[in-house]
Amino acid sequence: MKVKAGVASLTLFLLVTACSGQDGGSASGDTGAKEEEKSKDPYTMVIFTAGVSEKEFNERFRDTLKAKFPHVTIEYITSGKGQTIADLVASKKIPDIIRTDVPSLQKDYLDYKIQYDMSELVKKYKYDTSRFNKVFIDEIVDAGGTAALYGLPVPPYFPQATYYNKDLFDKFGVEYPKDGMTWDEIYELAKKMTRIDGGTLYRGFSANPINSLRDNVLSLPILDPNADGLADSGKWSTLFQNLLRFYQIPNNTIEKTIGDEDKAFSKGNVALMTNQHNIYLVIPPEVNWDLVSYPKFKDGPNLMPQRGPAYWSITNTSKHKDEAFEMIMAMLSDESQLADSKRGIPTTLNNPEIAKVLGQSDPVYSKKNMNAINFYKPANYTPKRKQGQITVQGTAQQNLVGNAMIEVAQGKKDINTALREVDEKLKKELELENAKSK
Template sequence: MLSRTINASLLSILLLLPALSGCSSDKPAVTKEETADLSKVGNEPVALIFKSDFPDDQDVFNRYYGDRIKAKFPNVTINFLPRIQGQGIQDLLNAGTYPDVMYGKLNGIDALLIDTDLAYDMSELDKKYNYDIDRFKPQLIDAVKNTNPEGKLFGLPMPDFDPQVLYYNKALFDRFGVPYPKDGMTWDELFDLAKRMTRSDGGKVYRGFSSQQGVIMRDNQLGIPYLYPHGDKMFNDEDWKKQFENLARFYQIANNNRDTKNRSAGIESDTFNKGDVAMQVNQLTKFRNFPDGLDWDMATIPTFKEKPNTMNQASSAYCFITKTSKNKDVAFKVITYLLSDEVQADYAANLAGIPSLKASDKAVKTFGQNVPQLKGKHVEASYKYDLAPAPPQRDKGLIRPDPNKIGNAINNAFLKVVIDGVDINTALRQAGEDIGKAIDEKRK
């Protein structure tokens, strides 16, 4: 009897040792007996509802996700719900349709998950299956955890199809005998080059620079958030002033101002396609819309002197499992497969998606190699630099206004500066008031 008691005690101590040795780690240790086996999950027929927060259709969904899921999990049936009129998330919930998996960007997480009370902390499944979230880039994990004051893991990061780069028109640089832009340029150096490339020739005006200012502001390299982390108000005016001053000066170059009759971000973004703009800072996906005759290449996004080798904040999409899903384990298995090393390498080679993985050297070596539009292009420019830090976490109890209204307040303020000639301080003051109204509206 005594021998059994001693053996049992020793066994208890031995089982406890791994947990004690793991105390210094951020991730709680899980013993073999406590760890569930994800490979045994979902071998029976099951149906999952996937809801997109993007304007993709069934064909696009199948090309990116559906065909892969069907091949890997023949027992899993996927019902895909696109983002179309009448199928918004609230429409679905009102009709009693509850998605298992949703995917979209973090600027839509409030309407999609938080306001609908569908948000689910996926760290529960991470611990259950001892899944290593440290394999992802830390900025991507910080970004999703910082969407809520408790730091819950509401989603896992998908490959990034939207890193920002500097596109340039090789034909215009050749025409005017100016060397091409290079990796590692600062915004100041780019400004000098934009002045040099803005000119009138043969009765035609050529602009030196244009941009998609909305994404430059939202995913800015300085890590400036829209909202103050410790109060319900716009973040520091002085920091935003620096961001405005940096970009606005390009539009104040003679002959380089944007269309003063149209405030659409899309109109300005499309100017590079026409062949009379020398350079543009935009997201990588923009190349898919370039006309065949456009002679272009890319360099790294220009950087700030105080933030060398730093690109934009993460613009990845995320996969979310809903709190109401009855098939969370199967959904987790499917998602982790889509985010596996081999699948992300396939995204990189065939779809030009930057892996969300911390260690992705193998994948980026084949980045874009099977994408016809990227043949011979300097694709390294899209992943050469490290991501800017994620926006900070806000305190518990603060109001979460509609992020689209907040972003519009900033963008409208910038347009007032570059189109209407309003001084930056006045424009930012108005932005602060508009953000305050959005906060009050959400509070009510």
Template sequence: MQKSVRDYRRGIATKIIGWKVGITMRRQIRASAVIGMTCLSLLVGCTTKDGTSAPEGIGQPVAEKPPQPVTITIHSAGVAEAEFNTRFKDALAKKLPHVTIQWLPTSGAGNTIQDYVARGEIPDIIRNIASTVHDNYLNLGLSYDLRELVKKYKYDLDRFNPLFIDSFVSMTAQNGELYGLPVSPFFSRVLYYNKDLFDKFGQPYLKDGMTWDEVYEAARKMSRVEDGVNYRGFSAFLSTFIAYNEYSLSTLDPAKDQLSGIDTWKKMFDNYIRFYQIPNNPIAANITEEQNIFKKGTVAMHADIYSPYLDLSMLKNWDMVSIPVMNGAPKKIGIFQPGYLLITKQGKHKEEAFQVIMEMLSDEVQMKDARNGFLPTVANKEMTNVLGQDSAILKSKNMKAVGYYELAAPRPSRQKGMTVVDTRTADKLLENAFIDAALGKDDVNTVLRKADDLLRQEVEKAKSKTK
């Protein structure tokens, strides 16, 4: 009986030990499986129970290779390297540290884009203005369509003011090509005035939204001679009458070989010439003198471009208001188009060049530009609301004047197949005509007819070059 009991107890103990061993083994198996599955799923440097590591390289994340250093050359006529450094250098160095920018000289003998192309030293990026893009880019065989890169980088063209994209495509494309993206600066129009002279003659300050008739009356009251000094009521940068007109009227007709819209030009000429017929307000001898006379402190009002480059520091107390409007004319501000950043088809680093352009036109860079007085090319009201706020001079001025009216569309270019005449050449003919009329050499109708004849001759000259 005792033996049976001992045998029974021994059997129970054996079973219990077996159960424990079985449980322990199952737990070890499950643990090993978990370890194995964990190593397999993570594919990283897992260690097995015995301390051995997974084979080297298996499951290790593949490190991206750092971008290779490249040098991007830029030819930017009209913009000094110092300005480029101030506006863009830090942002490019931060976002694209592998890119070195080589700024090519653009002034002096041998440094035009034609010179570089002739030497086979074609830059990666060219900055050009719309009026010369044919001569300085398209006609040199440099054109490269950006649409492929825009698509690859999913670049949002809608962020720009559509005036700048649409007008440039219309001017340059044959089949919808996009050759460039707009970069500040561009220039609109305002009316500056010398507060000290208004105080001296007891006249109320100007205000936004005035008409040219109201400004004419103010100019008439301010034009006088006192103590041997001729105080003029009004002066102007005459080129703005032509190139920045609110009608968006081209000098050369887009579809015909003649002066565009003669009746409209007559209306504009009549509006401005009357200011120079006011006693004691004669027009200066030439365009340059007329443009700069306001800075001497003897002119009450001056119609000119709004530009962060314009230096009026010699005047103690000046401000500006919106450009006046003519009766029946569009209530818009005529503009001179921005520059455009273009990539050359010969460039070896097109993607890096496009990355540079994207950074130069980023919101961060354009916001900094705007705060320093540069009008942005993107349609972002936040930027225009802070225009000039970081400028010691502009922050105290009436900056609302700059955007008081909508921007007028850029002047249309010649239609496809029509002979192109350099815009500056065509505009100069009208400027000379205006001066002749303002000086009383001929009436407005006569000077416009002469300008039309000279413009037709320019078209014939351009045609003869292509034969």
């Protein structure tokens, strides 16, 4: 994939900055700069997130921030009725730090013109950005569209894995799957495990159709980054065909909806499931599961499909930008990410020592093959539309391909028809978005 000139130039700047900080910066990502003694007068730092509960924030970050910044009061706001980012901007109560992500970066950050380029603070504090997985840094720069660094990647990101029901494999005397298996090998296992026994139907395979297609190893976007419509229908056909064959196995019928198919494995009668490793994905304790690496295409790249992380971003209205950056450094330090990793939260760092302790302190994950998550390196992100170009909201895009897969697997449409309709719907969505902007 070609890298935009802006991305390449900023990446070079960040790498030079990282190298210049090697002598003074610490391995944990703390600043190496000798800054003047800052005022310890008390003040309030406002941190805003959408979708992360205050309980989770407190467990992961509150004590660290309190210890390092005892004079600062942390006001934590999570999005809800009357306190969305739109509400806060309208009332001129804009937070200092915002947890952004790539799909909503434009709508919830850039469109409000509250973005702040952290590049100068990276340089000032000699902060080593090369400690992060390069894929995550490049994605936020590309998404910003101006070669600016609008955030630093905060765990978790969402890698794909293959889950399996150990009790079902034991019941039918079939060998467990292994790390490094191909789609063809998983397909053969699915055929073997799909059966009716004692009047009970056992499915060999299920998948979350959205993240299986959206987070693909080909880094293939849904909406074409350079044209209005579906990107590369030939490659999309390949992805659809790969999944479809599993649902053409007799008795391995897909569920009626995306949500139902996502929950099928948790019922205990499905042998294999491809899905994200996600701390919010809770499999009932009565299902005796484990996991192995996500399947690879026989001739495909040895990479792991993944959904990228969120980012800690600073607003340009903040009166405490330096202090906000210091807090972000603390929340993304080796120490914080080590604790996250032990909880089962995949690190955004390229530190194998932190990655290999994934889940070790969690009562469930500590008994699982969590090395499956680190078996392959993360695949690259999908190319983005150019800055200012009309786009379609990410959730709308993913629902189009997910529902198309459901219809194809149910035999209601063939792949070519389904993909043509996705292309047409994307174009209609773009027309609507274009009309709104005028």
